[in-house]
Structure formats: structure tokens, C-alpha cells
Amino acid sequence: MIKGLYSAVSAMVMNAARQQVLSHNIANLQTPGFKQILTTAEDFMQNQAVYSPALNQASQIEYLGTLGLGTQIGPEFIDFQQGALQDTGNPLDLALQGSSFFTVKTPDGNRYTRDGRFLRDADNTLVTVEGYQVLDDAGQPITLPDGDVSVSPEGAISANGTAVAQLGIGVFTDPRTDLQHTEGNLFSGPTASTSQDVPNVVQGYLETSNANPSQLMTQLVEVGRSYEAAQNLVRNQDELLGKTIASLGRIG
Amino acid sequence: MSSSLFHTLNISRQDILTRLTDLDVTSNNLANVNTAGFKASRSNFQEMLNQRLTEGNQLLNTQALTGQGALRDSANPLDWAIEGEGYFSVTLPNGDTGYTRDGQFVLDADLNLVTASGYPLAWDGEITDGMTDISIGSDGVVSATDADGVRVEVGTVQLTRFPNPSGLTSRGNNVWLESDASGAAQSGAAGSENFGTIGSFRVEQSNVDLSQEMTHLIVLQRSFSMSVKAFQQTDTMISEAINLRKA
Numbered sequence: 001m002i003k004g005l006y007s008a009v010s011a012m013v014m015n016a017a018r019q020q021v022l023s024h025n026i027a028n029l030q031t032p033g034f035k036q037i038l039t040t041a042e043d044f045m046q047n048q049a050v051y052s053p054a055l056n057q058a059s060q061i062e063y064l065g066t067l068g069l070g071t072q073i074g075p076e077f078i079d080f081q082q083g084a085l086q087d088t089g090n091p092l093d094l095a096l097q098g099s100s101f102f103t104v105k106t107p108d109g110n111r112y113t114r115d116g117r118f119l120r121d122a123d124n125t126l127v128t129v130e131g132y133q134v135l136d137d138a139g140q141p142i143t144l145p146d147g148d149v150s151v152s153p154e155g156a157i158s159a160n161g162t163a164v165a166q167l168g169i170g171v172f173t174d175p176r177t178d179l180q181h182t183e184g185n186l187f188s189g190p191t192a193s194t195s196q197d198v199p200n201v202v203q204g205y206l207e208t209s210n211a212n213p214s215q216l217m218t219q220l221v222e223v224g225r226s227y228e229a230a231q232n233l234v235r236n237q238d239e240l241l242g243k244t245i246a247s248l249g250r251i252g
Numbered sequence: 253m254s255s256s257l258f259h260t261l262n263i264s265r266q267d268i269l270t271r272l273t274d275l276d277v278t279s280n281n282l283a284n285v286n287t288a289g290f291k292a293s294r295s296n297f298q299e300m301l302n303q304r305l306t307e308g309n310q311l312l313n314t315q316a317l318t319g320q321g322a323l324r325d326s327a328n329p330l331d332w333a334i335e336g337e338g339y340f341s342v343t344l345p346n347g348d349t350g351y352t353r354d355g356q357f358v359l360d361a362d363l364n365l366v367t368a369s370g371y372p373l374a375w376d377g378e379i380t381d382g383m384t385d386i387s388i389g390s391d392g393v394v395s396a397t398d399a400d401g402v403r404v405e406v407g408t409v410q411l412t413r414f415p416n417p418s419g420l421t422s423r424g425n426n427v428w429l430e431s432d433a434s435g436a437a438q439s440g441a442a443g444s445e446n447f448g449t450i451g452s453f454r455v456e457q458s459n460v461d462l463s464q465e466m467t468h469l470i471v472l473q474r475s476f477s478m479s480v481k482a483f484q485q486t487d488t489m490i491s492e493a494i495n496l497r498k499a
Contacts, residue, residue: 120415146415146445
């Protein structure tokens with residue numbers, strides 16, 4: 001009975017953690033380049049369930065199988081699925097298709113991102129909305145000349161018809177294993193691409209968040225009800241325990 | 253992974269607040285759908301993650317979208333529109349220079365060219381008494397017919413551009429100010445390299461795209477209600493945890 005109590009509580013803890021990630025995904029429904037975080041639930045530990053018929057027959061222990069002791073939150077995964085492209089008409093808004101990433105320079109080192117909201121800073125350097133420099137294929141910041149900028153699908157930047165730089169784009173065969181989610185909308189990973197695929201840059205578009213509102217709402221209901229069910233189980237067992245203590249101990 | 257439902261409440265609360273700011277930005281865009289020379293702004297949200305702890309989102313900044321607005325013909329010779337990059341310079345009441353794309357000028361009682369808000373245009377030239385038929389060429393040269401009926405050049409309007417115009421600080425009244433983010437102002441003749449041309453009898457309309465703003469409003473409202481739902485549910489979960497022990 002005590003085991004059951006803790007199993008039920010473990011489900012509450014697990015669902016509270018899921019609720020947090022869910023709220024995070026909901027909060028980033030409108031963050032360009034955002035990749036939703038997926039949670040996993042796994043078995044906590046398995047115990048052997050045993051049955052001994054009577055106290056004086058201690059040798060006759062029967063193994064009945066295994067007994068689960070609840071659940072716990074498993075490792076988080078990033079869903080790297082492509083988000084929809086949104087037309088902004090802004091020449092420095094870039095979107096990527098396929099499993100490729102822009103390279104940006106942060107104070108903590110180079111990072112990869114799908115967030116293509118770029119700007120010129122006061123010195124004409126191409127930066128992200130957070131002010132991180134966008135790097136070219138040689139790992140150097142990109143300085144844009146005055147005038148209209150165009151970006152080819154391969155990531156070549158040109159201004160007024162002359163080539164300026166080639167965007168440093170990392171292409172990965174399996175971003176789930178190659179990349180780690182380090183800061184908001186940024187990933188750290190290997191310095192070189194692991195795939196030979198040619199990136200596809202779309203100018204004037206932004207990749208929207210790949211979180212799906214209807215999926216999120218379904219998950220929200222699921223988490224809420226699971227939490228409620230687990231809470232009910234705890235209360236049920238508490239009641240049973242109370243009854244056991246109150247009535248089994250009564251004499252006469 | 254440690255987590256607290258109170259932290260989760262905070263994620264939703266923060267999101268609700270950023271959506272409200274975004275609503276202000278969108279409302280301002282919608283309110284200025286007919287303001288000449290107006291530039292739409294957008295809210296830039298960013299994911300927050302601290303030591304792998306999910307913290308929802310934050311509003312990084314609002315970014316002015318400096319795309320060209322459509323040009324509309326007008327019957328007023330003092331309606332000047334910039335096609336391409338650049339801003340008109342105006343002198344603000346405190347002596348500072350402001351920048352605007354709203355070229356609907358009028359002549360005030362002292363024969364200054366002023367904007368609708370009354371800020372005089374900063375240019376090298378002067379309109380004197382009796383001048384009529386003031387017009388501007390695409391290169392910014394202003395000419396007029398003087399009191400004797402002779403066509404004369406009265407001065408030039410220069411344009412000002414910035415490396416990062418979306419970094420200009422909005423002062424209100426359709427006027428922008430130079431900032432650290434915008435970079436230093438560069439003046440130049442209209443029509444020269446990287447500068448736009450000036451057209452008279454023209455008004456640059458607001459670059460707010462009505463359908464885009466309305467779509468954004470829908471998405472914004474839905475995201476807002478989703479976060480409210482998530483907030484309410486987290487609240488319910490906390491209350492369930494509190495009521496674990498039956499009274």
C-alpha cells in the first residue's frame with residue numbers, strides 16, 4: 001500500500017514537470033525558429049513482487065513477477081521538425097529549410113540557430129535580434145555594404161550585385177544527436193557540418209515555431225487529467241490506509 | 253530535473269505579459285494604417301532557457317520594419333514622398349534634429365515648411381514672400397515662382413540615412429531620433445547612391461499591412477488564451493497538491 005502511494009506521487013511529480021515544458025512550448029508559439037521540447041516518461045524502478053503464504057513457511061517464497069514503483073520524467077528531446085514559413089517581406093529575415101542552422105557568435109562561443117531575424121547594427125555588421133554576430137563560412141562576422149542585400153538559396157550574400165560573404169551554415173545529419181540545446185533558441189554542436197546536404201535559405205521569410213497549438217492543447221488536457229487521476233489515487237490510498245489503521249487495530 | 257509548479261505559473265504569467273505588450277504594438281500599427289510615412293513595428297520574442305531550465309519567453313525588443321510604403325498621388329504640391337532610403341530632417345522644439353518619412357509639408361505663417369506636427373523642415377533654402385508654385389525635383393532641388401513671375405531655385409532638401417534604420421528611437425508624432433543602435437546619420441543628395449528620390453504630389457502611405465496585422469491579432473489572441481489556460485491548469489494542479497490530504 002505504501003508502495004502504491006509513492007507510485008501515485010511519482011506520477012504527480014512527473015506530470016508537474018511535463019506541465020512546465022508544455023507551458024514553455026506554449027509561451028514560444030510565436031518565437032521564430034523555436035523547436036518544441038518533447039518530454040518522455042519512463043518507468044522508475046522495478047521491484048520483484050513476492051508472496052509468502054504463511055509466516056512459518058518462510059522457505060516457500062513465490063516470485064510473482066515484477067512490480068513497478070512508479071514513473072519518472074525521462075530525457076528531453078528537441079523536435080527538429082521544419083516549422084512553417086511566414087512571409088515578412090523584410091530583406092534581412094531569413095528562413096532555413098532542411099536540417100541546417102545559421103552560425104552565430106555568442107559570449108559563450110559559437111552557437112547554431114534556426115532563428116533568422118537578422119539586422120544591421122550601427123557598424124553595418126549582420127547581427128541577430130539579440131545582437132550576436134552572424135558568422136560567415138570562415139567563422140568571421142559579416143559586414144554588409146550599403147544598399148540592397150540579397151541572399152541566394154545557397155546562403156551567398158550579395159549587395160548591389162557584388163558578392164559579400166557566404167553565410168556559415170551548419171548542416172547536420174541528425175540534429176537530435178549532434179546538437180545540444182544550451183540557451184534560448186541556440187544550440188551548441190560540432191564545429192563542422194556532419195552532412196553534405198546543400199542548405200536552402202529563403203529570404204524575406206521567417207520560420208515559425210514548430211509547436212502545434214492543437215497538439216499542445218491536447219497534451220495540456222492529458223497532463224491535467226493524469227495529474228488529477230494520480231492525486232485521486234494518493235487520496236484513495238490514504239483513505240484505505242486510514243481505514244486499515246482504524247479498523248484492523250480494533251479489538252472487539 | 254527539478255521543477256516547481258510555481259515556476260510553471262511564472263512561465264505563463266510572463267507569457268501573458270509579453271502578449272499584452274505585443275497587443276499594444278499591434279494596436280499601434282493598426283491605429284496608424286492611414287498615417288503617411290508610418291513604419292510598422294513588430295515584437296521580437298525570444299525563448300528563455302537558463303542552465304537548461306525552461307523559462308518561457310521574453311520580449312527582446314520591438315523592431316521597426318522600414319520597408320517602403322506605397323505611394324499615393326495627391327493634389328498638393330507640398331506633398332513630398334521619398335522613394336527608397338532616407339529621411340527628411342526636421343528641427344524639434346528643443347533644437348534636436350528628428351527624422352521623418354512623412355513629407356506632407358505646409359507653409360506656416362513665417363513661410364517655413366513644417367510637418368503636420370509643426371516641426372520645421374531642416375533644409376538649406378528659404379521661401380520668401382510672394383513665392384508661388386513651390387515644387388521639388390527628384391534630386392531634392394526646390395524651385396518656385398517669385399513675385400516677378402520668374403522661376404527660381406530656392407534651395408535643396410537633403411536626405412539622411414542610417415546604417416540600421418530599424419534601430420532609430422521613435423519619438424512619437426512620426427518622428428525618429430538617432431540612437432546608438434541606428435548608427436551615425438549620413439546626409440546626401442536625393443537620388444545619389446544609396447539615397448532615395450523625392451517625388452512631389454505624392455504621399456508615402458503607411459507600410460502597415462492590414463491583413464498581416466489582423467492575422468497577427470488572431471494568433472496573438474489565441475496564444476494569449478492558451479497561456480491563460482495553461483496558467484489556470486497549473487493553478488488547479490497546485491490546488492490539487494494542496495488538497496492531497498482530505499480534511
